[in-house]
Amino acid sequence: MPAWAVQLIAHHVRPKIMHNDQFVATAPPDRPPLTSGPSSLPVALTVNGSTHVVDLEPRVSLLDALREHLDLTGSKKGCDQGTCGACTVWVDGRRVLACLSLAVTCEGRSVTTIEGLAAGEELHPMQRAFIECDAFQCGYCTAGQIMSAVALLEEGNATTDAEIAESMSGNICRCAAYPNIRAAIREVRDAGEGGHRATA
Amino acid sequence: MRPLSYRRAAEIGEAVATVSTEPTSAFLAGGTTEVDLVRLGVARHDLLVDINDLPLADIENLPGGGLRIGALARMNDVARAAQVVEMYPGIAQALLLGASEQLRNMATMGGNLCQRVRCAYFRDNVSPCNKREPGTGCSALDGQNRGHAILGTSEHCIATHPSDVAVALVAFDAVVHTIGPSGARIIPIENFYLLPGRTPHIEHPLEHGELIVAIEVPPLPVARGSLYLKFRDRQSYEFALVSVLSALLVQDGRITEVRLALGGVGTTPWRARRAEAQLVGAPATAGSFAAAAAAELDAAVLHEHNAFKQELAQRAIVRGLDQAMVSAVHGGAR
Numbered sequence: 001m002p003a004w005a006v007q008l009i010a011h012h013v014r015p016k017i018m019h020n021d022q023f024v025a026t027a028p029p030d031r032p033p034l035t036s037g038p039s040s041l042p043v044a045l046t047v048n049g050s051t052h053v054v055d056l057e058p059r060v061s062l063l064d065a066l067r068e069h070l071d072l073t074g075s076k077k078g079c080d081q082g083t084c085g086a087c088t089v090w091v092d093g094r095r096v097l098a099c100l101s102l103a104v105t106c107e108g109r110s111v112t113t114i115e116g117l118a119a120g121e122e123l124h125p126m127q128r129a130f131i132e133c134d135a136f137q138c139g140y141c142t143a144g145q146i147m148s149a150v151a152l153l154e155e156g157n158a159t160t161d162a163e164i165a166e167s168m169s170g171n172i173c174r175c176a177a178y179p180n181i182r183a184a185i186r187e188v189r190d191a192g193e194g195g196h197r198a199t200a
Numbered sequence: 201m202r203p204l205s206y207r208r209a210a211e212i213g214e215a216v217a218t219v220s221t222e223p224t225s226a227f228l229a230g231g232t233t234e235v236d237l238v239r240l241g242v243a244r245h246d247l248l249v250d251i252n253d254l255p256l257a258d259i260e261n262l263p264g265g266g267l268r269i270g271a272l273a274r275m276n277d278v279a280r281a282a283q284v285v286e287m288y289p290g291i292a293q294a295l296l297l298g299a300s301e302q303l304r305n306m307a308t309m310g311g312n313l314c315q316r317v318r319c320a321y322f323r324d325n326v327s328p329c330n331k332r333e334p335g336t337g338c339s340a341l342d343g344q345n346r347g348h349a350i351l352g353t354s355e356h357c358i359a360t361h362p363s364d365v366a367v368a369l370v371a372f373d374a375v376v377h378t379i380g381p382s383g384a385r386i387i388p389i390e391n392f393y394l395l396p397g398r399t400p401h402i403e404h405p406l407e408h409g410e411l412i413v414a415i416e417v418p419p420l421p422v423a424r425g426s427l428y429l430k431f432r433d434r435q436s437y438e439f440a441l442v443s444v445l446s447a448l449l450v451q452d453g454r455i456t457e458v459r460l461a462l463g464g465v466g467t468t469p470w471r472a473r474r475a476e477a478q479l480v481g482a483p484a485t486a487g488s489f490a491a492a493a494a495a496e497l498d499a500a501v502l503h504e505h506n507a508f509k510q511e512l513a514q515r516a517i518v519r520g521l522d523q524a525m526v527s528a529v530h531g532g533a534r
Contacts, residue, residue, distance in 0.1 A: 031208065031253060034206070034207065034208040035205070035206070035207045035208075036205065036206050036207075037203065037204055037205035037206045037247075038203035038204055038205050038246075057203065057204070058204045058205060058206030058248070059201050059202070059203060059204040059238075061235070080239070081236050081239070081240070082232055082236055082303060085300065085302060088302055094305045095301060095302050095305060096302050096305050096306050097232075097302045097303065097306065100231050100232050100235045100236060100303075100306065101231060101235070101306070102204075102206070102228070102231065102235060102248070104206050104250075105206075105208075105228070105231070105250055105252065148301070148302070151301075152301070155301075165436070166435075166436050167301055169300055169435075169436035169437040170299070170300020170301055170302045170303065170437055171300075
């Protein structure tokens, strides 16, 4: 091994391995090392606060797991290639695309879907605002829009309409209800209700 | 979608060992490119090794100045990190002008460097494509090539490199730290991107199983005034037709240091070295900017639908340098 490589390993690899040892020691018990597939294996998914064990092949997306295995059909499949945003959900509190997430990678993480937003029969303020502002026509993108919109207010980047438009650009509405979607977001923002989440 | 096996790695050595011994395996980080391409059938991996639990997400100031960005740091986290915004605003801007909030929450910095091209013929999994099926030809040469590259092309591939942040990293002489089956190494980012030449299927010098662990950006005063402009068909959530990273150091009205790089026009993130060479020592005027832009784009190879990029890129360079003058680090009498 050349001298530079030895030096590199001394400076970079060894500390990393130490980190790894610490990491292994403190690895969350709900994300153990795992080898599975291509056949199905039980996967524990925590969705809207409840944990479900479902038999899934590793190739199954989080979106398909939600819709086909957990009967949570609120999240929609528009493009299935990360372009439209209709499948937007939160994983560990951050908005992501369920179509590009493999379900097995979400084991040990907290998933929130549109079904987890309302508090029982009481709609989330953003859901109410979408109805009041007529922020949809066909409604296919709406679940994704709302999951994105609530996250946007938590992120705190909704001061201007331009900011809202930029931060919502990952959610396509082919009915072009954009002005009303922005109005709904403004309404919740101005009422100061944006940060409320019914479930974790 | 083809069947997949999955392994969740708990440490770097395990991840590297697994991928390097399984020929049809790959690392899985954010998945925004990988899952998409596996589903399309373009990426033909049988095993994905999930590296998301590896401790590689930190963004740290380096003792001698500069920044170390962990390979698993998410695009949004890097874009909004205070030290990135302060020391390298062009990196933060490039990140925030790419993709969408959802994708930036998922996508990692290491994955961003390795993302594949958006050429429709590469992605359709049917058309002849030298990048996907070496030796079958390039469908873009005589096809729909409006979005394709005009710099660094070959007769075998004209696909544009899609990354925004890599343009900023190339401008700032970042280095890529990896750990592979043969040990650790450091790759200057310009060497990390290979021109297509006769081997467009080989995009970077990584061995199979070699993992990017961090990107280091050296201390660079000129970068504090850097700027990233992006021109595209719609205002948000779209790849660049042309983008430009510009940063200037000006003393007594003359340019003493300049960083200039282009996106959307090159087969790799394109450091505009010809233009830079011409600008150093020149007066910081619109005339100098235009002449340097012309020199850089003189090498352009145009195809039927992308000829407009030659002029668009020059105008973008001039505007980028002009706007960078506002935030430029000035010295001497102004």
